Amino acid sequence: MQSTGLLRTGGSSVAALDGYHKFLRTSINSEYYPDFDVQLMQAAKMDENDCAIMISHSGENQQTLTVLKQLHNNHVPVIAITSYGRSSLAQR
Numbered sequence: 001m002q003s004t005g006l007l008r009t010g011g012s013s014v015a016a017l018d019g020y021h022k023f024l025r026t027s028i029n030s031e032y033y034p035d036f037d038v039q040l041m042q043a044a045k046m047d048e049n050d051c052a053i054m055i056s057h058s059g060e061n062q063q064t065l066t067v068l069k070q071l072h073n074n075h076v077p078v079i080a081i082t083s084y085g086r087s088s089l090a091q092r
Contacts (some may be wrong), residue, residue: 012055015081019053036063043070053079059087061092 015032033039036054046052049055050069056064059082071078080089 010059014054016053017056031074036067038042039063039067040070043067043074043076046071046076048075048077049076051079053081054089055081056087057083059084059089064089065092 016034017032018028018069023030031042033042044051054064054068055070059080065088068078072092078092080092082089084090
């Protein structure tokens with residue numbers, strides 16, 4: 001794995017920042033992107049050797065799902081963290 005990207009805006013951004021802080025203490029290369037436009041640009045650069053961790057309380061935010069679509073187009077493995085197992089984020 002080349003790097004791990006923690007992606008989320010809004011209230012879940014605090015959880016993503018905390019996760020990023022934890023990864024900094026390990027040998028895993030990680031990056032944190034709270035801004036949607038930057039998330040989308042980074043998702044376009046990622047590939048199957050990377051991993052994205054997406055955090056969303058509802059799992060239905062349209063910006064989150066847009067980034068998810070780009071990640072899937074690039075065959076990036078995604079770890080989804082959400083409160084709702086039947087949400088669009090969890091099901092994709």
